[in-house]
Every structure is written in structure tokens, then in C-alpha cells.
Amino acid sequence: MEHLTTETLARLVDDVPDTKEGAHLVECSTCASELEALTNQTRALGSLPELLPPRGDWGVLEARLRSEGLLEDSGTLARLGLARTPSWVRMAASFLLFAVGAVSGATWADRAYDDSGSVAMAEASSLDDAAAAVQAAERTYVQAMSQYREMAARSGTDLDSSDPISRYAALEHLVLVSQAAVRQAPGDPFLNGFLASALAERDAAARLVSTNTGGWF
Amino acid sequence: MTDGMTPTTDKHLLARASEGDPRAIRTLYDRFSPRVYAVVRRIAGDDDLAQDYAQEAWIRAIRALPTFRGDARFSTWLHRIAVNAALQAVRKAETRRKREAPAVDDMMNTDVAVAPSHGDAFLQQRLSKALDELPDGMRRVLILHDVEGYTHEEIGDVLGVTAGTSKSQLSKARAKMREMLCALDGELREQGVESWSI
Numbered sequence: 001m002e003h004l005t006t007e008t009l010a011r012l013v014d015d016v017p018d019t020k021e022g023a024h025l026v027e028c029s030t031c032a033s034e035l036e037a038l039t040n041q042t043r044a045l046g047s048l049p050e051l052l053p054p055r056g057d058w059g060v061l062e063a064r065l066r067s068e069g070l071l072e073d074s075g076t077l078a079r080l081g082l083a084r085t086p087s088w089v090r091m092a093a094s095f096l097l098f099a100v101g102a103v104s105g106a107t108w109a110d111r112a113y114d115d116s117g118s119v120a121m122a123e124a125s126s127l128d129d130a131a132a133a134v135q136a137a138e139r140t141y142v143q144a145m146s147q148y149r150e151m152a153a154r155s156g157t158d159l160d161s162s163d164p165i166s167r168y169a170a171l172e173h174l175v176l177v178s179q180a181a182v183r184q185a186p187g188d189p190f191l192n193g194f195l196a197s198a199l200a201e202r203d204a205a206a207r208l209v210s211t212n213t214g215g216w217f
Numbered sequence: 218m219t220d221g222m223t224p225t226t227d228k229h230l231l232a233r234a235s236e237g238d239p240r241a242i243r244t245l246y247d248r249f250s251p252r253v254y255a256v257v258r259r260i261a262g263d264d265d266l267a268q269d270y271a272q273e274a275w276i277r278a279i280r281a282l283p284t285f286r287g288d289a290r291f292s293t294w295l296h297r298i299a300v301n302a303a304l305q306a307v308r309k310a311e312t313r314r315k316r317e318a319p320a321v322d323d324m325m326n327t328d329v330a331v332a333p334s335h336g337d338a339f340l341q342q343r344l345s346k347a348l349d350e351l352p353d354g355m356r357r358v359l360i361l362h363d364v365e366g367y368t369h370e371e372i373g374d375v376l377g378v379t380a381g382t383s384k385s386q387l388s389k390a391r392a393k394m395r396e397m398l399c400a401l402d403g404e405l406r407e408q409g410v411e412s413w414s415i
Contacts, residue, residue, distance in 0.1 A: 038391055045363040050251035060268075061276075
């Protein structure tokens with residue numbers, strides 16, 4: 001007796017068998033059990049669970065959304081008139097903040113910042129705690145950005161109109177440093193977000209350089 | 218599958234998200250990221266690629282949010298964006314390099330018992346492993362039809378093939394999947410592990 005092929009049996013999971021196929025399935029227990037196994041396989045595939053994205057995924061996405069202007073600026077930045085600050089300047093401020101944290105010996109994960117801007121370990125036990133932690137981090141971030149602007153002003157750099165090649169070089173440096181940091185702490189959402197921003201800004205700067213230089217880049 | 222959103226919160230939340238409100242977007246992400254990640258992960262067949270594809274899907278969705286009119290459920294709309302983003306990324310990757318599926322002996326193993334075991338983590342693990350090793354074209358059709366519940370007409374639209382081609386590919390994919398699961402079972406038996414989930 002010639003068995004039905006697996007492909008035919010796979011089709012019969014959805015389709016009604018024709019007369020010949022039906023007769024064979026009645027007589028052949030091997031093919032009947034194989035069809036049942038294929039039906040169970042199909043059912044099992046339909047029951048596969050949803051999958052959680054990797055830890056830190058939101059941080060990377062948030063950074064990309066911000067770099068593409070799809071997330072609105074936070075209220076604090078807008079109130080302080082810093083909402084229009086170029087995103088690469090904000091990134092540099094973030095980097096400064098990160099560097100300060102690293103130098104002060106902060107751990108890589110589960111960081112929070114207290115009101116004075118120093119790094120502190122904290123765990124939010126309620127929504128209010130979490131909101132307060134976010135606000136504190138935001139204040140520290142704004143302080144770092146202002147500090148970065150002052151540093152740039154002292155060195156005579158115009159942050160809003162610096163030449164694209166210098167900007168590209170600076171961003172390339174930031175990418176290298178942040179890649180090294182991510183290698184140290186691959187699961188850290190802050191670092192991953194920072195790296196994603198740096199990569200996006202660097203690529204944008206590269207495109208700008210390419211355009212300004214007649215496409216040689 | 219439920220949408221995960223109630224009509225009252227739905228409109229308000231989506232309106233805020235389409236304006237770029239970070240909290241609204243985060244809420245959408247928290248609710249739907251497992252579904253988005255699951256479908257792109259299965260299409261990608263790889264964790265690293267899946268993360269990239271999922272990110273791309275979310276960027277596209279947030280960018281397109283102002284055009285969402287509510288004709289379909291948000292989850293359906295988002296799911297379609299995720300599938301398209303993943304398929305497009307896979308096609309791009311294919312132009313760079315062709316992946317070869319591992320060869321599997323052409324055999325029909327009838328020794329495997331037929332008891333289904335839904336919710337069985339071990340079975341899910343085996344199915345996921347076999348899915349990852351399935352040739353790309355077969356995997357796409359199998360995932361869209363058997364995992365995600367697309368019709369052959371919908372698969373035709375998404376993949377740019379006829380419904381007949383989709384149907385034919387599905388039969389081949391199921392058969393291949395069956396062979397691969399049998400081969401996996403054989404390997405496990407050789408290692409002394411009893412495996413008869415399907």
C-alpha cells in the first residue's frame with residue numbers, strides 16, 4: 001500500500017480529503033496517525049505564547065524615537081527654554097552626566113539620582129516615588145546640559161552652528177566611548193539608549209557631511 | 218486575542234501617543250511589545266535581528282500613528298506594520314546573503330506519539346527551535362498562517378504571492394516542520410530523553 005505523502009497530509013489538516021485520500025485514511029492507521037500529528041502540530045503552533053522583548057529594549061527605542069523627533073520634549077526642558085537645544089548637545093550632556101557617575105564610582109545598574117545631583121541607589125516603591133526619581137533625574141540632566149553649554153562657551157565653540165565635520169568627529173568619539181560602555185554593561189538601558197542616540201546622530205551627521213561635500217563621503 | 222485596549226482609553230491614549238506624548242507611547246509599548254516582538258522574532262529566526270526589526274516596527278508605527286483612523290483594531294494595525302517591517306528587513310538581508318537551511322533526512326517517522334500538550338514549555342521550545350531552522354520562505358508562510366492566523370489571501374497581499382502559492386508553501390512548510398520535529402525527537406531519544414509531545 002502506498003502511503004500519502006507528508007505534504008498531502010499537511011494539506012489535509014485544512015482541506016477535506018477527496019474520495020481516494022479518504023478511503024486510504026480509513027484503511028491506513030499510519031497515515032491517519034501522521035495526519036493527527038500534523039493537526040496537533042498546527043494547533044500547537046497556534047498556541048505559541050507571546051514573547052517578551054529583551055530587557056533594555058524600551059530604552060533603545062525611546063532614544064531612537066527622540067532622535068527622530070517622535071517623542072515630545074519633556075516639560076522641564078521646555079520650561080527652561082532648552083527644548084530646542086540640538087539633540088546631539090543633549091546627548092553630550094547625557095554623556096557628561098554618565099561620565100560624572102562613572103568617575104564617582106557608581107554602579108552600572110539600578111541607578112537613581114538624588115536632588116543634589118549625586119548618584120544614589122534607590123528603588124521606587126510606588127508611582128509617586130518613581131515620578132519623583134524621574135523628576136530628580138531630569139533636573140540633573142538639565143544641570144548637566146547647562147554645564148556642557150558653559151564648557152563649550154568657554155572653549156569658544158558655537159554648539160548650534162559648529163561645522164559638520166567637527167561635529168561628526170565628536171559624535172564618532174561618543175559612539176566609540178559608549179560602545180565600550182555597553183560592552184561593560186550590555187543590559188543597561190541607559191547606556192543602550194545613549195549608544196542608539198549616538199549612532200543615530202553620528203549617521204545623521206555623516207549624511208550632512210556627505211551632502212555638504214558633494215557626496216564624497 | 219483581545220486588543221488590550223478599552224474603547225474609552227483607546228481614543229484618548231492613541232491621540233496622546235500620536236502627539237508624541239512619552240507616557241502614552243510607553244503605555245502602548247508596554248501593552249503590545251510582547252505581541253510585536255513575538256511575530257518579528259519568529260519571522261527573523263534570530264534574537265538580535267528580532268530586536269532590530271521590532272524597533273523598526275515601533276518607529277514605523279509611531280510615525281504612522283496620526284494616520285491611524287480606527288477602521289481596524291489598533292492591535293491588528295500594529296501587527297500588520299510589524300509583519301511588514303520584519304518581512305522587508307528579511308528581504309533586505311536576503312539580498313546581502315542567502316541563508317541555507319540545514320539539511321534534514323527525508324523520512325516519515327511514525328513512532329512519535331500524537332498526544333498534544335498545549336502549554337508545554339518543552340514542546341514550545343522544540344517548536345521554536347524547528348521554526349528557527351525552517352527555510353525562510355516556508356517559515357514566513359507557516360508563521361503567518363498557523364501562528365498568526367492570516368488567511369492565504371492576506372498572506373498573498375503581504376508576501377506578494379498568490380493565495381494558491383501560499384497554500385502550496387504552507388503544506389510544504391508543515392511537512393518540513395514535521396520532519397524536523399521528528400528529527401529533533403530522534404536526537405533526544407538517542408540522548409535518553411523521552412519526547413513525545415506531538
